Amino acid sequence: MSTATPKVGFVSLGCPKATVDSERILTQLRMEGYEIVQTYQDADVVVVNTCGFIDSAKAESLDAIGEALAENGKVIVTGCMGVAEDSIRDVHPSVLAVTGPQQYEQVVNAVHEVIPPKTEHNPLIDLVPPQGIKLTPRHYAYLKISEGCNHTCSFCIIPSMRGKLVSRPVGDVLSEAERLVKAGVKELLVISQDTSAYGVDLKYKLDFWNGQPVKTRMLELCEALSSMGVWVRLHYVYPYPNVDDVIPLMAAGKLLPYLDIPFQHASPKVLKSMKRPAFEDKTLARIKKWREICPELTIRSTFIVGFPGETEEDFQYLLDWLTEAQLDRVGCFQYSPVEGAPANDLGLEVVPDDVKQDRWERFMAHQQAISSARLQAKIGLEMDVLIDEVDGEGAVARSWADAPEIDGSVFIDSPNVKPGDKVRVRIVDADEYDMWGELV
Secondary structure, three states: OOOOOOEEEEEEOOOOOHEEEHHHHHHHHHOOOOEOOOOOOOOOOOEEEOOOOOOOHHHHHHHHHHHHHHOOEEEEEHHHHHOHHHHHHOOOOOOOOEOOOOOOHHHHHHHHHHHHOOOOOOOOOOOOOOOOOOOOOOOEEEEOOOOOOOOOOOOOOHHHOOOEEEHHHHHHHHHHHHHHHHHHOEEEEEEOOOOOHHHHHHHOOOOEEEEEEEEOOOHHHHHHHHHOOOOOEOOOOOOOHHHHHHHHHHHOOOOOOOOEEOOOOHHHHHHHHHHHOOOOOOOEEEEEEHHHOOOOOOEEEEEEOOOOOHHHHHHHHHHHHHHHHOOOEEEEEEOOOOOOOOHHOOOOOOHHHHHHHHHHHHHHHHHHHHHHHHHHHOOEEEEEEEEEEEOEEEEEEEOOOOOOOOOOEEEOOOOOOOOOOOOEEEEEEEOOOOOOEOOO
């Protein structure tokens, strides 16, 4: 038998939740003695973790599978697109195995079949970081608290791919967070399909962490995470009344004053067609109340324009709502029909592509003016930032108002820092998305 170390290449596409799935698979493979390599040529097999949320993501996934097949020849497919195995094999019949999201064991077993692990490897002896192998930089990490979603939004097929809400025991989540912090993580990004619903399926069951009772609920989770001395950022939160409970933690500096809330639209008619939860018109009042308690609160969101049945009146309602809401960070997508989504069968009038494009451009221009004004207001302020990258020209950092990869950056003209450093800067300039600062 060959004593060569088996080597696996890994391509991870899609959202942070898919990144967490990738990290778990990589951790298991690394513990079994596999080496994770960066090139197709060095790999004995390539795993592609796909995204299947919208058509463009599916196309990107199929392209990535095709590239891996062309460059390596031995490819295992996993992730959200894996629930539609036929659509993958129709295009790429030579893939070795196809598995769906969270099917960690099946992926690892598929790797075993192609390249068996070294029999002499002993995971109890060989050195493996207890926090696992991370795809993110060392100083921040995603902390997945649940799988699946109980909502039935008409444009979305995630529940059919990832199932109903299944919350992780809070003791497990907190133990993982503690290991990450001990390994040097400075920022925990809490993610799930619906963070504000955490624990609903378990009826907020009491669990234990470090010998102390903790309820499996968002507030208690946040309180415990806030005791770890690192930045804690909440993603994919719905504006339910229970979110009110965590705002005082933000005002007290225990949680980052940041909420990622996927509003998707503002028109009551469109939201009803989308079957969005919490679409009542109390949202603006709730945002106002949150900002009264925590003036520094940053809200980021995503929206869809061109949903079937959306009229010019609906779109104008959305623009007016944005003016009133004054959100800090906003992304916008043009609606694209997803195979299997209930929205396809609503019988609503399809919005023409040129109208979608026009509305998207108007939306982005409208929001850019809001974002720019809110960033301009920060010029002269001092704030802590976390360094992400450093090169000869200076450093790229993020403030508490900026999540990695989706929000803006703070540029600092100082190479005398290193990734993971937290430093204090004074903001001296800003544009629509980014800020520039100088060390204090």
